[in-house]
Amino acid sequence: MSALTPRELKDAVYEQLARVSKALASAKRLELLDLLSNGPRTVESLAEQASLSVANTSSHLQVLRAARLVEAEKRGLFVTYRIAEGVEGLVLGVRRLAEARLGELSEITETFLASRDALEVVDGEALLARALSGEVTVLDVRAPEEYAAGHLPTARSIPLAELRARLHELPKGVEVIAYCRGPYCVLAIEAVSALRAAGFTAARLHAGPADWRAAGVPVVASA
Amino acid sequence: MSALTPRELKDAVYEQLARVSKALASAKRLELLDLLSNGPRTVESLAEQASLSVANTSSHLQVLRAARLVEAEKRGLFVTYRIAEGVEGLVLGVRRLAEARLGELSEITETFLASRDALEVVDGEALLARALSGEVTVLDVRAPEEYAAGHLPTARSIPLAELRARLHELPKGVEVIAYCRGPYCVLAIEAVSALRAAGFTAARLHAGPADWRAAGVPVVASA
């Protein structure tokens, strides 16, 4: 607590700033944060979705927690983690910068998409208006808890696994826009394939919850 | 280029995103980026200001360049580095999140400031209007090149080292608001001390160029 020199101040300050950026400096942790922006989750479910061992997931979550990027709450036998306020926006910033400046990223996604059907990508601006007027059906194919944690206003929830069995719930002849967790989530891609195979006109909405909130789209919580 | 599984896609994508966040994951590199948001600089001048060896600075800059966060241009004998578009905003996001969520940060700066005179901190909103009306003098105490690379509209440039000798240039009886590179730069703090010792009413503007631009304040380039 004695007087700091300017150099010591800067070192100390930037060391603190680096706590945040170091916590983000891992592909796995970025993926975990993306999952968490779809709602709170337990360790085990995060581990499964991110293809990590539970112990490894737990230790990544400890790193995030030490940097205050996530919050943990133990309820009963389970610990649920949630993303801390403002973190979603920063992760989104990383994604946008990477998309803007790293050509490799679009190469990768294009390679992936090229091996599937080309998918029309819809932008969020116009979508809501069309959805409200009934011109399109907006379909959320994520897990029900994720839908409950926040979804687009007019969306209906049919998890991808149930889609084939529940196609009859969708109005025929109306275009379907499917979305899931964001641009790197493949659920909606598969949903579109299934829908087209069943004779629907279908397209995928690129954006996920982090994008909606950043864009100021009203996100509805709970069923 | 053969078909990727969804898992491989995600791994590849998040690995790319992590290129960006890994490049930010170092106290020294964050400091370099902050310096670069005050204008392009050569390796040697960055090394000096960040208290690093030239070779070490160079290799940090290579890391930043590999992630496309800075751009290098060789002109004559010198290589000048400049911050890439959109990067400033991301660094600012890291800073804001750290300030909001890491109590240690404000402890450190308060400890530092407590050992100096308490300084009134001015917020940028009201400042411009007051400056334009001549009610206050806005003083940029950074290096002349930094001033030239972008400064507040009504500011005049007097580098800190010359301040004592050039006090007579400032209108007497008018409050002075001094700024430098941002909240963790100490130049303005010392300028305020010197100004007060000379009988001026003086205060420090916390914000630096990254903040102005994020706030949409018009930043003037060149003299």
Added chain:
DNA sequence: GGGGTATTCAAGAGAAATATTGAATACTCT
């Protein structure tokens, strides 16, 4: 072309991060 200088490269030592395994903890439910 040769001297001088800014920057980068290469090699190596030390420190830190990552993932794995197996054990320990903390809680619920009967």
Added chain:
DNA sequence: AGAGTATTCAATATTTCTCTTGAATACCCC
């Protein structure tokens, strides 16, 4: 209280960063 389970901790091997030192490269200027 005891069985069962979700999570964390501890120890370890592997890899990846960081900084230093000394040499190599690229360019200007005379």
